[in-house]
Amino acid sequence: MQTLESLLSGAVAQAVQAVFNKTIDPASVVFQQTNPQFEGDTTLVVFPYAKAAGKNPEEAGKMLGEYLQAHIADVESFNVVKGFLNLVISNRFWMANFIEASQNESFGTVAPTPESPLVVVEYSSPNTNKPLHLGHVRNNLLGYAVGALLQAAGNHVKLVNLVNDRGIHICKSMLAWQKLGNGETPESSGMKGDKLVGKYYVEFDKHYKAEIAALLANGKTQDEAEKQAPMMTEAQEMLRQWEAGNPEVKALWEKMNAWVYAGFESTYKAMGVRFDKFYYESQTYLLGKSIVEEGLQSGVLQKRTDGAVILNLTAEKLDQKVLLRSDGTSVYMTQDLGTAVERRKEFPFQKHIYVVGNEQEHHFKVLKIALAKLGHAWADGLHHLSYGMVELPEGKMKSREGTVVDADDLIASMEAEAFALIEEKGIDKDMATAEKEKLAHQIGMAALKYFLLKVDPKKKMMFNPKESIDLQGNTGPFIQYTVVRIRNIWRKSGLTALPAFPATVTVHPKEKELLKLLDQFPAVIQNAAANYSPAVMAMYCYDLAKTFNQFYDLHDVLHETNQDMQHFRMVLIKRVANAIEMGMAMLGIEMPERM
């Protein structure tokens, strides 16, 4: 299979040499999409070459076009508009690629070999003191999709989750439950475990605030009140007890964490994400100290006069970073250093992706530099996939103000909306309720996932809870609908295998558009993976679906009387469905049989 670029870039370099007597690097030759209002399949911008040759662009374009047409059989014709050389590529070229691709069920993906790089993707990484919300949903969907894209692009991928199961925040929930819970359990309350624990986290905050108010009324300063409030001092004491291994505290911690995990598991299942391995901070938070000690020995790190161990990053314009407190205890960074080193021993990765919000950009920048300075060359392969926050019309989600969009609620509302639409469309006549619910889940999740993944991960995005997510237009369900249309045609055709057709079959313009789009699929996978951007794949699938629907409106498949043409179309639409299915699967989105 030959790509358009490989066909042309060398030839352009030759043409420039032959026509203008200038030497250029074939790799520097770039093509762009031809403006739809002109004829052509690809376009060369000739300004740079015209300038070098001292010709006017129009004339230079004509000379290059003539050379290419004479020397490359698949360059059928050309036209020059201003400085743009539009090349028309023969149907033979597109058809040959198409036929080759249609033989291969997994066309576009690259199967990893034993030599392929190993990439670890760490994502989700929730705290165990409250339920998952919309921000976590974006994180989870991104992490899963990026993993799938990297895999499709030919990497070995491990998906891991580092659960933050310890610390003061968990102790807050534990303390509030102990004081106010009256032994309430998920069973007794009928609440999901993570919701129950989250409820006590809120309770803690409520009581803590009340205590602060009381202390302020007694003349304490804000700072004193916050530090002296009994809820806080008791939570801190509980954390000390936890670290000291107090059996009662540990038992409570294990009990409540187990509730949370059961809750998370059901949310993960609904989202369709998975992990190859879970890590828990309770088991990793002490890592890293020895690394800091070594760094001190080797002189990379310094001990400050107050006893704290620091990494001096003033040369990088980043200040200094404390890695061990003056009392010898570790900070978050210490733990992350240790975790990274251990992780690398366990999985000798070429790349390690951290899917974490952009508020931690500074942290990961420092982490990478610190590891490199400590002599770990592999630190170069660490990458912070820094995604933007999901914002509401009134700004950031704030748990204290009750504006947090709960993940389970959101999923349920999407399913309900899809369910209502299924009934409204009346496609549910012969469907059992369970089947309808499954379909509603598929459609609702497609809408939600596509909504969150179609936006460039790096950018912050807006979600308005008052307006439900669309099911029409540039959406997941629209793309699903496209595949369902194709499956429907195939079902009715009665065919089970790809029919044969001659490569010389007539190709209409809309069909050629589809051939060209399908030809891009492998490059889209590579592009999306290289940029860690599911949005690239989402847009491609939309383009393909949109173009198919235009084709569907223009041309009939089942009623086409010319058999060669019908067979070609059957294969064409099969390939369209196949590419969309694969691409959407990389986004974690399923395609239903009917809708």
Add this chain to the structure above:
RNA sequence: GGUUCCGUAGCUCAGUUGGAUAGAGCAGCUGCCUUCUAAGCAGCCGGUCGGGGGUUCGAAUCCCUCCGGAGCCGCCA
């Protein structure tokens, strides 16, 4: 104070390393179901690409500056 990112149609977003008359969806208005599922297709409406300079044959894209918004710079996580 230092630093990073963002500002494109009423709303949500695309716009490859600078390239042709800046594109989609939603919302609004028109058409198209006796023909493979209308969650579709076609059309209309909608823009001083935050403002102003500069570089360039060419700028939404690069540089400077101003305005507006967000993040980070902790012996928190």
